[in-house]
Amino acid sequence: MDVHIITIGDELLIGQVVDTNSAWMGQQLENEGFRATWRTTVGDTERDILEAVDAAMQRAGIVLLTGGLGPTKDDITRKALCRYFGCGLHFSQEVYDNITGLFHTSGRAMNHLTRDQAMVPDACTVIRNRVGTAPCTWFEREGNVLVSMPGVPHEMKWLMTHEVLPRLKKRYGQDTYIRHRTTWVSGYTESALAIALSAFEEALPPFMKLAYLPEPGLIRLRLSAYAGDERQAEKAMDEQREKLHRLLEGHILAGEEGTLEERIGEALLSRNLCMGTAESCTGGRIAAMITSVPGSSRYFTGGIVSYDNEVKHRLLGVPEETLRRYGAVSKPVVEQMASGAIRALGCDCAVATSGIAGPDGGTAEKPVGTVWIAAAWKEKVVSGCYHFSALRETNITRASGTALSMLLDLLANDCRYLEK
Amino acid sequence: MDVHIITIGDELLIGQVVDTNSAWMGQQLENEGFRATWRTTVGDTERDILEAVDAAMQRAGIVLLTGGLGPTKDDITRKALCRYFGCGLHFSQEVYDNITGLFHTSGRAMNHLTRDQAMVPDACTVIRNRVGTAPCTWFEREGNVLVSMPGVPHEMKWLMTHEVLPRLKKRYGQDTYIRHRTTWVSGYTESALAIALSAFEEALPPFMKLAYLPEPGLIRLRLSAYAGDERQAEKAMDEQREKLHRLLEGHILAGEEGTLEERIGEALLSRNLCMGTAESCTGGRIAAMITSVPGSSRYFTGGIVSYDNEVKHRLLGVPEETLRRYGAVSKPVVEQMASGAIRALGCDCAVATSGIAGPDGGTAEKPVGTVWIAAAWKEKVVSGCYHFSALRETNITRASGTALSMLLDLLANDCRYLEK
Numbered sequence: 001m002d003v004h005i006i007t008i009g010d011e012l013l014i015g016q017v018v019d020t021n022s023a024w025m026g027q028q029l030e031n032e033g034f035r036a037t038w039r040t041t042v043g044d045t046e047r048d049i050l051e052a053v054d055a056a057m058q059r060a061g062i063v064l065l066t067g068g069l070g071p072t073k074d075d076i077t078r079k080a081l082c083r084y085f086g087c088g089l090h091f092s093q094e095v096y097d098n099i100t101g102l103f104h105t106s107g108r109a110m111n112h113l114t115r116d117q118a119m120v121p122d123a124c125t126v127i128r129n130r131v132g133t134a135p136c137t138w139f140e141r142e143g144n145v146l147v148s149m150p151g152v153p154h155e156m157k158w159l160m161t162h163e164v165l166p167r168l169k170k171r172y173g174q175d176t177y178i179r180h181r182t183t184w185v186s187g188y189t190e191s192a193l194a195i196a197l198s199a200f201e202e203a204l205p206p207f208m209k210l211a212y213l214p215e216p217g218l219i220r221l222r223l224s225a226y227a228g229d230e231r232q233a234e235k236a237m238d239e240q241r242e243k244l245h246r247l248l249e250g251h252i253l254a255g256e257e258g259t260l261e262e263r264i265g266e267a268l269l270s271r272n273l274c275m276g277t278a279e280s281c282t283g284g285r286i287a288a289m290i291t292s293v294p295g296s297s298r299y300f301t302g303g304i305v306s307y308d309n310e311v312k313h314r315l316l317g318v319p320e321e322t323l324r325r326y327g328a329v330s331k332p333v334v335e336q337m338a339s340g341a342i343r344a345l346g347c348d349c350a351v352a353t354s355g356i357a358g359p360d361g362g363t364a365e366k367p368v369g370t371v372w373i374a375a376a377w378k379e380k381v382v383s384g385c386y387h388f389s390a391l392r393e394t395n396i397t398r399a400s401g402t403a404l405s406m407l408l409d410l411l412a413n414d415c416r417y418l419e420k
Numbered sequence: 421m422d423v424h425i426i427t428i429g430d431e432l433l434i435g436q437v438v439d440t441n442s443a444w445m446g447q448q449l450e451n452e453g454f455r456a457t458w459r460t461t462v463g464d465t466e467r468d469i470l471e472a473v474d475a476a477m478q479r480a481g482i483v484l485l486t487g488g489l490g491p492t493k494d495d496i497t498r499k500a501l502c503r504y505f506g507c508g509l510h511f512s513q514e515v516y517d518n519i520t521g522l523f524h525t526s527g528r529a530m531n532h533l534t535r536d537q538a539m540v541p542d543a544c545t546v547i548r549n550r551v552g553t554a555p556c557t558w559f560e561r562e563g564n565v566l567v568s569m570p571g572v573p574h575e576m577k578w579l580m581t582h583e584v585l586p587r588l589k590k591r592y593g594q595d596t597y598i599r600h601r602t603t604w605v606s607g608y609t610e611s612a613l614a615i616a617l618s619a620f621e622e623a624l625p626p627f628m629k630l631a632y633l634p635e636p637g638l639i640r641l642r643l644s645a646y647a648g649d650e651r652q653a654e655k656a657m658d659e660q661r662e663k664l665h666r667l668l669e670g671h672i673l674a675g676e677e678g679t680l681e682e683r684i685g686e687a688l689l690s691r692n693l694c695m696g697t698a699e700s701c702t703g704g705r706i707a708a709m710i711t712s713v714p715g716s717s718r719y720f721t722g723g724i725v726s727y728d729n730e731v732k733h734r735l736l737g738v739p740e741e742t743l744r745r746y747g748a749v750s751k752p753v754v755e756q757m758a759s760g761a762i763r764a765l766g767c768d769c770a771v772a773t774s775g776i777a778g779p780d781g782g783t784a785e786k787p788v789g790t791v792w793i794a795a796a797w798k799e800k801v802v803s804g805c806y807h808f809s810a811l812r813e814t815n816i817t818r819a820s821g822t823a824l825s826m827l828l829d830l831l832a833n834d835c836r837y838l839e840k
Contacts, residue, residue, distance in 0.1 A: 011633055013456045014600070015446035016642065019439065022461075026435035036433045038468065039461035041442075044631070048458065055475070071611040072632045073621055113611035131809070152634070154814040180434070191491040191533035201493055211464070212492045213431055214572070222436065277704075277725070283711025284697075284704035287725045291703025294779050294812055296727075303725035304735075305697070305707045311722035311765055315735065346730055359714050389551070392714055394574040 001172050002037045003029050004060035006052050008067035008077055009151060010043040021066050021156055032165055033174040034062065035226070044068055049080040057144050062168065067151030069134035071113040077148060078121065078137075085139055087123035092135070095120060099133045124148075127167075131158045138167070145171070176226055177233040181241055183221045184253040184263060186409060190214050193221075200247055205236055215260065218253060218405050253408050260404045261289045261296075267411045268299040268349075273377075275407070276345035277303035278316050278337040280328065281355035281371055285400045301347045306337065316340030329354050329366050335383050338376035349377040349411070351403040355386075357395045371399045375407040382410060421592050422457045423449050424480035426472050428487035428497055429571060430463040441486050441576055452585055453594040454482065455646070464488055469500040477564050482588060487571030489554035491533040498541065498557075501568060505559055507543035512555070515540060519553045544568075547587075551578045558587070565591070596646055597653040601661055603641045604673040604683060606829060610634050613641075620667055625656055635680065638673060638825050673828050680824045681709045681716075687831045688719040688769075693797075695827070696765035697723035698736050698757040700748065701775035701791055705820045721767045726757065736760030749774050749786050755803050758796035769797040769831070771823040775806075777815045791819045795827040802830060 005025055011017040019041060026036040038059060042048040049068070056063040068077030082089060096118035103110050117133050120126050127136040127147075132155040139146040147164055149156045185193060190212050194201075201210050207227050213220040223240060227233035245252060253263065268275055277287045287303035290296055306312040309323050317340040318333055326332050337352035355371025362368035368390055374383035386402060388395045425445055431437040439461060446456040458479060462468040469488070476483040488497030502509060516538035523530050537553050540546050547556040547567075552575040559566040567584050569576045605613060610632050614621075621630050627647050633640040643660060647653035665672060673683065688695055697707045707723035710716055726732040729743050737760040738753055746752050757772035775791025782788035788810055794803035806822060808815045 010629075010631060010644075011642070012443070013446050013459060014450045015443035015448075015456075016600075016633065018443040023432070023435035023438040026433050028435075030434045036435075037463060037465075039433060041459035043457060045457075070632060070634075072614040073618075074629070074631045108609050109612070111611050111615055113614050114609075154809045154811060154818075157811055157814070158809070180436075189528050189534075191531055192529070194492040194533050195531055198493075209430075209494070211430060211494045212490060213436065214490075222431070224430075279704075279707075282708075283716070283720075284699075284707025284723055284725070285711075287699075287704025288702075288708045288816075291705075291725070291727065291777075292813065292816070296703070297781075300703075301728040302731035302735075303704055303723075305704070305711070305723035305725075307711065307717050308721040308766070314766075315722075315724075315764065344735065346728070346734075357711075361717075389574045389578070391574060391577055393712065394577070396708075396712070398574075 001034050001062060001175060002060040003034050003062045003064060004038045004040070004056035005036055006056055006063065006065045007039070007041045007151065008044065008049060008065065010074070012041050012067075013043050021151065021153055024153075024157065025064060025160060028160055028165060030178055030180065032169055033176050033178055034168065035176065035178065044074050044076055046076055046080045046083065049077060050084055053080070053084050053146065057141065057146065061144055061172075063144070063146040064164070065146065065148040066156050069148065069150045071117055071133070081137070081139065081146075081148060082121050085121065085123040085141065087121050089119040090122055092118050092120045092126055094128065095126060095135045098128055098130070098135070102133055127159065127163045129155060129159060131155050136163060176228065177230045179225045179233045179237045181223050181237060183223070183241075183244060183248065184218055184260075185221055185248055185251050186218045186253050186405070187251045188219060190219055193219055197244075197247065200244060204240060208236060208240060215401055215405070253405075253412050260401060260408070261293050264290065264404055264408055265293050265296055265299060267408055271411065273348040273411075274299045274301050276301050276341045276347040276350045278341035278350060278352040279303065279305050280307060280312070280337070280353055281357040282353045282396050282400045282403070283307065283357075285396050286351060286353070286403055289400060289404065301345045304341060304344060312337060315344055317343065327366070329356060329370060329372055331372060331383055331385070334372035334374040335376070335381045338374040338381055342376055342378070349375070349407065351375050351407050353399050353403055355395065355399060357392045358390060359392060369395050371395060373399060373403045373406060375403065375410045377410055380410070382406065421454050421482060421595060422480040423454050423482045423484060424458045424460070424476035425456055426476055426483065426485045427459070427461045427571065428464065428469060428485065430494070432461050432487075433463050441571065441573055444573075444577065445484060445580060448580055448585060450598055450600065452589055453596050453598055454588065455596065455598065464494050464496055466496055466500045466503065469497060470504055473500070473504050473566065477561065477566065481564055481592075483564070483566040484584070485566065485568040486576050489568065489570045491537055491553070497568060501544075501557070501559065502541050505541065505543040505561065507541050509539040510542055512538050512540045512546055514548065515546060515555045518548055518550070518555070522553055547579065547583045549575060549579060551575050556583060596648065597650040599645045599653045599657045601643050601657055603643070603661075603664060603668065604638055604680075605641055605668055605671050606638045606673050606825070607671045608639060610639055613639055617664075617667065620664060624660060628656060628660060635821055635825070673825075673832050680821060680828070681713050684710065684824055684828055685713050685716060685719060687828055691831065693768040693831075694719045694721050696721050696761045696767040696770045698761035698770060698772040699723065699725050700727060700732070700757070700773055701777040702773045702816050702820045702823070703727065703777075705816050706771060706773070706823055709820060709824065721765045724761060724764060732757060735764055737763065747786070749776060749790060749792055751792060751803055751805070754792035754794040755796070755801045758794040758801055758803075762796055762798070769795070769827065771795050771827050773819050773823055775815065775819060777812045778810060779812060789815055791815060793819060793823045793826060795823065795830045797830055800830070802826065
């Protein structure tokens with residue numbers, strides 16, 4: 001069953017807020033056999049909301065809306081939905097009690113705007129939002145379903161998990177079984193990999209699809225199956241995946257779903273190792289990536305963000321003489337940061353970064369985007385110098401990804417680097 | 421001039437990748453007086469791309485497309501555009517030379533798929549992509565413009581900055597002057613703030629708009645003006661903003677555009693202070709937020725991610741006895757982490773977090789979502805215990821935001837906390 005997601009809010013269009021809701025919703029829908037096939041973002045404008053809802057209702061059997069349900073004047077989703085479904089509002093004692101309860105728990109004072117959130121459209125089923133004041137509303141028209149949820153991420157996630165997905169599954173059963181499997185490949189450019197796999201790709205059954213997702217230092221290959229029957233989806237996936245892995249032998253870093261940081265976690269757990277980080281230009285991003293994974297406390301002891309050279313010296317033990325002679329953005333410093341992290345944080349392996357993220361601080365010799373990256377495992381240390389871009393955010397993202405790829409490669413291939 | 425953004429890729433719909441491109445594009449467009457009014461995301465499916473392009477070309481004067489330009493089979497944007505504009509492909513020597521140059525620089529080998537990227541649609545103007553192999557293409561039909569760019573963020577950003585925005589400005593001049601100003605407000609719920617500002621909001625001129633963006637621990641108020649004339653936009657903004665700030669006296673944390681981390685930077689620079697972080701459950705996120713700001717090395721000395729209690733003890737100086745007696749998620753530990761960060765990192769102030777991000781690790785007494793947060797400035801330390809949610813990502817995000825709000829409040833209001 002196809003799903004069209006609509007996210008509402010001027011702050012999304014002008015880029016004040018990044019829309020992470022719809023990516024999360026897409027993941028959850030896929031897991032349950034629904035397909036997010038289309039997504040629209042519109043502002044807090046009744047005409048645009050109506051147009052988006054109308055187009056979506058014509059296109060997909062299920063329409064999920066988020067945003068525009070707050071108590072303030074700029075939130076007009078409820079009004080637009082009343083217009084679309086040709087209905088009015090009525091007071092819901094149930095919603096009112098829910099709001100009163102939430103206000104009571106948090107010790108905040110109730111007011112008329114909050115009370116107004118208990119006015120709900122006549123044409124819908126109201127779903128209780130246990131974690132926020134705006135109710136979730138479920139509309140039906142000609143066999144199609146539209147569900148409107150708050151845009152606050154934790155409220156939407158709670159409602160999707162506990163109410164909306166279970167109800168959708170109950171209503172629609174499951175007509176498509178979807179499987180995605182990802183394989184992490186190193187040592188190819190995207191086009192060279194596509195050539196190596198062209199015969200494989202041609203021979204895929206019609207309900208399967210291969211996608212190339214380039215990352216810093218590696219490529220994620222995503223194999224997808226969309227079948228009417230669970231066994232067919234599983235069987236075809238297993239067969240094609242085995243074929244793919246035979247073709248790519250020696251180039252596979254990991255053969256699982258998920259993110260680079262999850263792969264690192266698995267590689268560490270399977271070897272019973274723990275890691276740490278020593279970050280300069282990535283400023284904590286690598287530690288944040290690693291610790292975004294549930295259970296990472298089993299293999300991550302900690303990290304040091306050493307922006308100041310004094311911190312590199314005192315906490316990571318980089319000699320002042322080395323910093324003076326080579327500068328912070330250099331091979332000796334980044335390698336000593338990695339080794340220093342192992343000592344200071346009591347771990348088995350570590351990554352380190354030192355570079356010029358920009359926009360300022362570049363020189364002719366070391367322009368913005370120059371980053372030294374190291375990975376260390378006990379006494380082994382490998383490092384490389386990279387030249388990314390002129391953009392701070394890009395440099396931080398690519399340096400972080402490359403550092404994690406380097407460590408994954410070091411763990412997966414043991415001493416390969418050292419033999420070079 | 422209205423702009424419709426279309427992002428293309430199955431990985432966006434199924435949530436394997438979060439679409440950060442369109443938020444960035446929205447920001448840049450607004451800065452130059454264009455308005456991003458609509459955004460669509462579709463998969464790598466010709467029918468959907470054509471439908472999205474057709475709807476967008478009817479709606480907006482400018483359509484910006486990203487994605488689906490890679491050398492592999494799943495990338496079909498170019499084909500869809502040829503179909504839409506009714507044209508074929510031809511070989512471009514210029515594009516070919518660009519690709520050859522890029523491959524030469526990076527020492528990679530050319531192949532026929534990469535060569536194929538030099539085939540460009542007949543109906544477009546080709547814009548050189550100096551940072552990648554897929555060219556940018558510019559189409560016109562009945563006075564409307566469509567520009568297709570690669571989806572790789574650093575390539576899209578380079579093209580927008582150096583080519584697309586300058587060309588759009590040259591072609592359209594500027595018909596709308598847009599100003600956004602944000603005010604950071606503490607001490608109100610969203611609805612209480614809306615009530616306090618209802619008369620102000622009613623009296624706004626018709627070309628101005630007020631929006632409420634709730635954040636952990638505070639609310640961002642965004643005042644926007646869309647005027648046909650620069651002076652009118654500036655003047656109205658200045659007047660209304662002054663009025664707004666008078667109404668909110670004593671509740672304003674910062675009165676500027678941007679993010680919480682930028683406001684922290686300004687507060688520190690204006691007082692000539694520097695800061696550090698000691699993070700447990702936020703795992704480096706706070707340091708990453710702070711260092712995402714250009715120039716943050718002037719006020720951020722460093723951070724310690726102390727996942728392991730041993731790291732809390734050795735690097736931050738939290739006594740083992742305190743950890744044993746109160747547990748890591750406690751007031752004494754988080755306060756000592758903050759003070760310890762000031763000593764270890766040689767800074768004037770610091771924030772600290774210690775909590776149970778989940779999904780595991782919760783107990784009856786300290787369930788998942790319990791987070792202790794502290795902010796310290798020299799000898800002053802303030803702290804609080806928060807109960808966020810059952811979701812790891814939400815807990816990390818809200819704890820990080822709350823920690824920064826706490827520090828901003830401490831810096832803005834000096835001793836207010838201590839008097840309580």
